[in-house]
Amino acid sequence: MRVNAMQPNKLQSIYLSIALAFICLLLPWSGFSLTVRPDFMLLVIIFWLIRAPNLCNVGTAWFVGLLVDLATGGIFGQYALAYTVTAFFSTSYQRRLVLYSEIQQLFYVGLLLIISQIILLIIKTFSGGQFIGWIYFLPSITGVLLWFLAVLFGLDIGARARDD
Amino acid sequence: MARRFNNRIEQQAPAFFVRGPSAFARLAFFSALSLVLMVADSRLQYLTSVRQSLQTLLHPLQLLANTPSQLYRDAGEYFSAHDYLLKENRQLKQSVLKQDIELQKLNTLALENxxxxxxxxxxxxxxxxxxxxxxxxxxxxxxxRKVMINRGETHKINAGEAVVDAAGVIGQVTRTYPLSSEVTLITDKSLAIPIQIERNGLRAIAFGHGRDSTLDLPYLPANVDIKRGDRLVTSGIDGVYPTGLAVATVSQIVVTPDSPFARIVCIPTGGVENHRQVLVVSIPHLAELAESQSVTQQESKSTDTKSAVKILPVKVQKKPTAALSGNAGKRHAAE
Structure with missing residues (x-):
């Protein structure tokens, strides 16, 4: 019952959090801050995919990926593809994931971030880009740190499963 | 414990039915869709107008996101020390004076020319x-390596125009949106710029290196007459960049015995990474171009298409500069 009552509110909070993440993405990052900038949009999407899989699915991730494509100005559809595949992996283990400990979840999120970066790397290398070195994977690490901070401040991914 | 478990099952049950198509089906569908989009964008260039209109919708959001740093900068400027401003003012006055004198000379020279x-x-x-x-x-x-500038189609900016700052060339406009445009910097791997060595007039093409902020001069023989510290300026034969703008300085020449070509590394003169104010220089109108130069019909047609802007025909203005370096001219003819 409580879950049903919360649903309209939750859909709004999904949109709100995506909008906030998008503004974070649009901030004028440059230089070193650009290389360590975590992938805010993907983090938000992974969070909602695990927490509310009935409201947020692979299609949502694809749409959010398109938004990122628009903002980054690269080939249209590369982030969409990366987010779609990542979203698939996060939904396929979602039911097991909510039972994991927070540390285990942290590792899993890190893995998902790296998967999306690898897919993007493949696409960019095929379209003529040049691998910029291992610092390319820094955003995954900062992303995990951001997730860790969020967990410390009380963000609970398994809230639905544990909420009795 | 058992009750807790049952509870969980009950809560999860509805989610089972609202899920719709399986995650794998969605994955297949949306991946295919993204692949189609990628091909349509990169190979067929179908999505330019879609991107433009969506970018216009995003513009207010972008301005909103830029506000904090803008405010921070404005506040910094507001509180910046009085004597700093005085000093800057004095410097500016001096440089204006110097430039005025230069300008007077220039006027005479222009007339003479x-x-x-x-x-x-x-x-x-x-x-x-x-x-x-x-x-x-x-x-x-x-x-x-790209930057976004705050002038776009409404300010009559077209793709292909050169972007310069006080110190030299920094790049070329590659995409225009109604209120902003995207500038590819000369250090980007995909940008090439026709240059000339200031010292001896040797012509070549500089390519961005991509990874670090340098330029490469590829395909020049190991015995080429280039020294460290040589200044590269735009040759102007592409019709995009005005002639004689500083581009880069040669910083390193590596000759390896196993390669017939020298590896020449240059450092850009313009503040590719650190200036905020830039100037977008328009390409002379094609009609004017045809009028003032005897360009054949075919060549002007190929300059007309937007996509061909990056590789403007090199022949357009060849006559006046051909005398500069017969040697280099031959090489380009071979290329």
Whole structure:
């Protein structure tokens, strides 16, 4: 019952959090801050995919990926593809994931971030880009740190499963 | 414990039914859709107008996101020390004075040049209009070197125009949106710029290196007459960049015995990464171009297409500069 009552509110909070993440993405990052900038949009999407899989699915991730494509100005559809595949992996283990400990979840999120970066790397290398070195994977690490901070401040991914 | 478990099952049950198509089906569908989009964008260039209109919708959001840093900068400027401003003002006055004197000389020289050109019956050099712009933010893709500037189609900016700052060339407009445009920097791997060594007039093409902020001069023989510290300026034969703008300085020449070519590394002169104010220099109008130069119909047609802007025909203005370096001219003809 409580879950049903919360649903309209939750859909709004999904949109709100995506909008906030998008503004974070649009901030004028440059230089070193650009290389360590975590992938805010993907983090938000992974969070909602695990927490509310009935409201947020692979299609949502694809749409959010398109938004990122628009903002980054690269080939249209590369982030969409990366987010779609990542979203698939996060939904396929979602039911097991909510039972994991927070540390285990942290590792899993890190893995998902790296998967999306690898897919993007493949696409960019095929379209003529040049691998910029291992610092390319820094955003995954900062992303995990951001997730860790969020967990410390009380963000609970398994809230639905544990909420009795 | 058992009750807790049952509870969980009950809560999860509804989620089972609202899920719709399986995650794998969605994955297949949306991946295919993204692949189609990628092909349509990169190979067929179908999505330019879609991107433009969506980018316009995003513009207010972008301005909103830029506000904090803008406010921070404004506040910094507001509180900046009085004597700093005085000092800057003095410096600016001095440089204006210097430039005024130079300008007077330039006027005489321009007249003289015009006269000499008439005597030689050579082509007239074109006056170009320019638009001042400010860099809004650096491109978000780590794989390319791009910046966004705050002038777009409404300010009559076209793709292909050269972007310069006080110190030299910094790049070329590659995509325009109604209120902003994307500038690819000369250090980007995909940008090539026709240059000339200032010292001996040798012509070559400089390519961005991509990874670090340098330029490469590839395909020059190991015994080429280039020294460290040579200045590279735009040759102007592409019709995009005005002639004689500083581009880069040669910083390193590596000759390896196993390669017939020298590896020449140059450092850009313009503040590719650190200036905010830039100038967008327009390409002379094609009609003017046809009028003032005897360009064949075919060549002007190929300059007409937007996509061909990057590789403008090199022959357009060849006559006046051909005398500069017969040697290099031959090499380019071979290429």
């Amino acid at each position: 015009e006269h000499l050109r008439q005597l030689l019956q050579a082509n007239k050099s074109m006056a170009r209009s320019s638009v001042a712009a400010e860099i809004m933010h650096v491109g978000r893709d780590l794989f390319s």
